[in-house]
Amino acid sequence: MRQILRDAAFTIRVRxxxxxxxxxxxxxxxxxxxxxxxxxxxxxxxxxxxxxxLTEIAxxxxxxxxxxxxxxxxxxxxxxxxxxxxxxxxMFLAADEEFPDQLTSAGLTRDAGVVYAVGRLVIxxxxxxxxxxxxRLDGLSRLLRAxxxxxxxxxxxxxxxxxxxxxxxxxxxxxxxxxxxRLVVGDTIAQAAQFSTxxxxxxxxIAYSLVKEPGVAERGRYALIPETDHAPLRQxxxxxxxxxxxxxxxxxxxxxxxxRTVLINNGYQVPQ
Amino acid sequence: MxxxxxxxxxxxxxxxxxxxxxxxxxxxxxxxxxxxKGKLLVEALVTVPLVLPPTVLGFYLLVTFGARSPxxxxxxxxxxxxxxxxxxxxxxxxxxxxxxxxxxxxQRGFEAIPSDVRDAAASCGLTPWQRFARIELPLAWPGVLTxxxxxxxxxxxxxxxxxxxxxxxxxxxxTLSVAIYDRMQAFDDRSAGVMAATLLTISVVTLMTxxxxxxxxxxxxx
Numbered sequence: 001m002r003q004i005l006r007d008a009a010f011t012i013r014v015r016x017x018x019x020x021x022x023x024x025x026x027x028x029x030x031x032x033x034x035x036x037x038x039x040x041x042x043x044x045x046x047x048x049x050x051x052x053x054l055t056e057i058a059x060x061x062x063x064x065x066x067x068x069x070x071x072x073x074x075x076x077x078x079x080x081x082x083x084x085x086x087x088x089x090x091m092f093l094a095a096d097e098e099f100p101d102q103l104t105s106a107g108l109t110r111d112a113g114v115v116y117a118v119g120r121l122v123i124x125x126x127x128x129x130x131x132x133x134x135x136r137l138d139g140l141s142r143l144l145r146a147x148x149x150x151x152x153x154x155x156x157x158x159x160x161x162x163x164x165x166x167x168x169x170x171x172x173x174x175x176x177x178x179x180x181x182r183l184v185v186g187d188t189i190a191q192a193a194q195f196s197t198x199x200x201x202x203x204x205x206i207a208y209s210l211v212k213e214p215g216v217a218e219r220g221r222y223a224l225i226p227e228t229d230h231a232p233l234r235q236x237x238x239x240x241x242x243x244x245x246x247x248x249x250x251x252x253x254x255x256x257x258x259x260r261t262v263l264i265n266n267g268y269q270v271p272q
Numbered sequence: 273m274x275x276x277x278x279x280x281x282x283x284x285x286x287x288x289x290x291x292x293x294x295x296x297x298x299x300x301x302x303x304x305x306x307x308x309k310g311k312l313l314v315e316a317l318v319t320v321p322l323v324l325p326p327t328v329l330g331f332y333l334l335v336t337f338g339a340r341s342p343x344x345x346x347x348x349x350x351x352x353x354x355x356x357x358x359x360x361x362x363x364x365x366x367x368x369x370x371x372x373x374x375x376x377x378x379q380r381g382f383e384a385i386p387s388d389v390r391d392a393a394a395s396c397g398l399t400p401w402q403r404f405a406r407i408e409l410p411l412a413w414p415g416v417l418t419x420x421x422x423x424x425x426x427x428x429x430x431x432x433x434x435x436x437x438x439x440x441x442x443x444x445x446x447t448l449s450v451a452i453y454d455r456m457q458a459f460d461d462r463s464a465g466v467m468a469a470t471l472l473t474i475s476v477v478t479l480m481t482x483x484x485x486x487x488x489x490x491x492x493x494x
Contacts (some may be wrong), residue, residue, distance in 0.1 A: 051458050072439070087441075176310055188457060
């Protein structure tokens with residue numbers, strides 16, 4: 001009797017396995033279809049300094065025009081690499097002019113694009129940090145000499161234009177060599193901002209646009225860095241070859257009054 | 273909470289199992305019962321993804337299938353989109369990354385079956401398929417189950433390859449683990465927290481289910 005029961009259990013288990021395998025394959029095929037065929041809004045790629053401003057502009061665009069775009073944020077360098085490797089973005093808003101120019105010379109863009117904003121850097125110190133912030137970085141250099149700079153956040157200069165600008169500022173003030181071993185380097189300027197606003201670093205050189213948000217501004221103190229202390233952060237955007245009409249409209253919308261107002265409110269200068 | 277990301281994660285987990293489980297049972301059993309020349313090398317190759325940094329896998333996938341490579345261009349001409357930065361590409365990467373997680377437990381499962389049992393089954397006149405389906409597979413079942421669960425759990429947690437090969441596209445390649453990173457960078461700690469808790473819950477429940485199931489399958493071990 002026990003043997004019979006055990007046999008039956010074996011058979012059932014084997015059937016169960018076969019059924020579940022079949023079910024998995026079926027589910028998978030359905031899923032593939034669903035994931036790839038689902039109507040997704042077009043995707044655009046944007047430099048991480050736009051995290052706050054562009055999210056707001058995209059929302060406004062949806063309200064005003066009834067069309068949606070999905071925005072993926074990253075460092076300009078990473079996004080450029082992804083576009084060259086075939087990522088399906090339809091538009092690219094960079095943090096500088098060099099990365100979009102690379103795409104233009106590779107023949108991946110409609111045209112050379114336009115400069116839509118000029119960004120600024122700030123030195124930020126979270127509440128409770130010993131770092132005094134000022135536009136000439138005197139506080140930073142004093143704290144550095146006193147050995148009080150444990151960690152200082154910037155974005156990766158290789159892939160993030162804001163990181164490159166931060167390096168320029170530190171070099172200009174002769175602090176680069178001394179601070180190098182103390183740097184925590186974010187993949188994007190948003191990650192550098194994350195490090196410095198959460199108190200995981202004594203401070204950082206981050207995008208002005210990211211500290212304008214009330215939720216972030218109240219986490220510490222900051223001072224604007226003079227524009228003349230680094231190469232200008234002229235930010236260019238380009239339409240990529242595969243751009244669809246919705247994204248073409250968004251490209252135009254970015255240059256309109258509504259978007260410009262949001263950019264200005266978020267600390268950018270907007271070219272005439 | 274990013275529901276699209278949860279869906280992508282779950283589909284990715286299920287899809288990886290669907291691809292790897294049949295393959296794992298076939299190959300795991302082969303490795304368990306057969307001796308052949310170069311088996312050591314084959315076993316090492318099968319295990320390599322376990323010790324390889326995900327970035328290495330990501331690098332090779334992008335170089336091999338990226339839009340600038342001949343293979344990538346051929347794929348794009350055939351399918352209409354590139355393999356990287358698509359769900360299919362993610363599935364492909366995930367299948368490679370999970371090979372050791374599915375093969376190893378299954379191989380151990382089949383290895384634990386004494387050869388006497390197999391011989392006895394053969395001398396009873398069972399065909400090879402019957403032997404496999406009625407004797408071996410039920411005995412190796414805990415290994416198969418472990419392989420499936422490890423694969424699923426590991427896929428949910430995969431981050432490096434997903435970010436490199438997938439590129440964080442909402443609804444397509446933005447998995448839950450990437451969405452957490454994305455929300456953190458957007459200063460959206462609340463969403464990140466909710467999603468982290470979701471992943472933690474799914475992982476614990478998955479592992480608990482497996483333990484419970486393998487006890488039921490193998491009561492004398494409990």
